[in-house]
Amino acid sequence: MTDLGPKEAAQALSDIDNIVQRVRQSSIYDISSQIMIAAGVLVLAGNLANFAAPRQASLIWITVNVLTVASAAALSTMGGRMPGVQTFDFRVLAAFLLFYGFGFLCSVVLGHFGPRELGAFWAIYFMLFYSMAGLWFGRAFTAMGLAIIALTLIGYFFVEGAAFLLWMAAVNGGGLILSGLWMRRI
Amino acid sequence: MAELDDIIHQPLRLRIMAALNALPSGTGLEFARLKKLTGATDGNLGAHIETLAKVGYVGVEKAFVGKRPQTTVTATATGRGAFARHVASLQQIIAASGGNG
Numbered sequence: 001m002t003d004l005g006p007k008e009a010a011q012a013l014s015d016i017d018n019i020v021q022r023v024r025q026s027s028i029y030d031i032s033s034q035i036m037i038a039a040g041v042l043v044l045a046g047n048l049a050n051f052a053a054p055r056q057a058s059l060i061w062i063t064v065n066v067l068t069v070a071s072a073a074a075l076s077t078m079g080g081r082m083p084g085v086q087t088f089d090f091r092v093l094a095a096f097l098l099f100y101g102f103g104f105l106c107s108v109v110l111g112h113f114g115p116r117e118l119g120a121f122w123a124i125y126f127m128l129f130y131s132m133a134g135l136w137f138g139r140a141f142t143a144m145g146l147a148i149i150a151l152t153l154i155g156y157f158f159v160e161g162a163a164f165l166l167w168m169a170a171v172n173g174g175g176l177i178l179s180g181l182w183m184r185r186i
Numbered sequence: 187m188a189e190l191d192d193i194i195h196q197p198l199r200l201r202i203m204a205a206l207n208a209l210p211s212g213t214g215l216e217f218a219r220l221k222k223l224t225g226a227t228d229g230n231l232g233a234h235i236e237t238l239a240k241v242g243y244v245g246v247e248k249a250f251v252g253k254r255p256q257t258t259v260t261a262t263a264t265g266r267g268a269f270a271r272h273v274a275s276l277q278q279i280i281a282a283s284g285g286n287g
Contacts, residue, residue: 004190006283009276012200016273019204022223 028137029183031076036180038071044173047119051165057115061122069096099129116164120156123172124149144179148172191272193241198226199234203269206244206261214247214260235259243268 004012046064050057076092107113107121127145134142148171155167194203201224206215215223221231238244243265247258261269 004195004276004279006280009279012195012197013273013276013280015197015200016204019201019223020208023205023208026219026223 025138029140032137032141033180033183034075035072036176036183038075039068040173040176040178040180042067042071042173043123043176044169047165047169047173051162051169054115054162065100069093072096116156119164119168120152123152123168127152140179140183144175144182148175148179151175189271190275191268193237193243194269194272196234198224198230199238200272201226202231202234202238202259203243203261203265203272206259207266207269209261211263211266212260214245214258217257217259220259238265 042064046060049060053060073093103122103125106125107118111117111121113121127148129145131142131145131149134140134145151171152168155164155171159167194200202220205220205223209215217231217235220226220235221228224231226234235244235246239246242262245260245262247260249256249258
């Protein structure tokens with residue numbers, strides 16, 4: 001039989017807590033990375049489609065946003081049994097609706113943003129939430145969110161004309177895909 | 187009197203069991219992911235998984251995903267029970283000392 005003092009017992013319990021925390025974080029990163037890659041592909045395609053057919057911008061972005069929510073719902077439902085992963089339920093759907101509703105209020109009702117401002121605003125708005133989520137779920141989210149916000153602002157101020165859509169395809173779409181792939185390696 | 191499990195007590199085996207026990211019942215971890223989570227080397231992890239499998243605490247499943255072999259390790263019901271008792275014993279030791287861990 002093994003003899004153990006209270007100090008060693010406390011150390012063993014602390015090791016267990018540490019591993020459980022790592023499993024939880026690893027599960028969150030695993031599902032999040034899949035959601036990010038899917039969102040990245042959609043955003044990249046949306047920007048390229050917008051570049052090719054600027055008159056269809058509204059239809060393109062409604063489609064991209066609906067598909068983004070649908071893919072997030074499908075992926076989180078599949079991974080919902082893993083520790084730390086939030087299953088897609090009514091509250092998550094309500095959060096998405098509030099998120100889009102507030103964004104619409106700011107950008108269209110109050111702000112009357114033009115196409116360029118809309119492109120920058122939605123990317124920054126999305127990434128703001130990723131950055132904040134990082135404070136609870138892991139620094140990788142914060143690092144990725146802030147990097148994409150910075151690159152979006154650089155594009156907004158320095159990339160002129162329709163090329164801004166290509167910049168956003170690379171920075172926002174490509175950034176999400178690369179961040180998702182990077183997250184899988186952590 | 188707290189009775190610790192000699193098999194689980196070893197630090198790496200404790201980490202392996204803690205990681206597998208954190209998952210829902212019947213869900214396993216791939217060898218590579220378990221290696222990353224526990225910080226073990228291939229050989230060391232393989233040897234300790236074998237020890238746990240011998241006493242029936244974990245199940246090991248080998249399969250091919252495409253052309254790549256994949257080993258998945260899952261905690262059995264026996265293993266989960268043993269782990270829960272081991273954790274209870276650790277807590278008992280701390281409680282008996284007046285919580286001065």
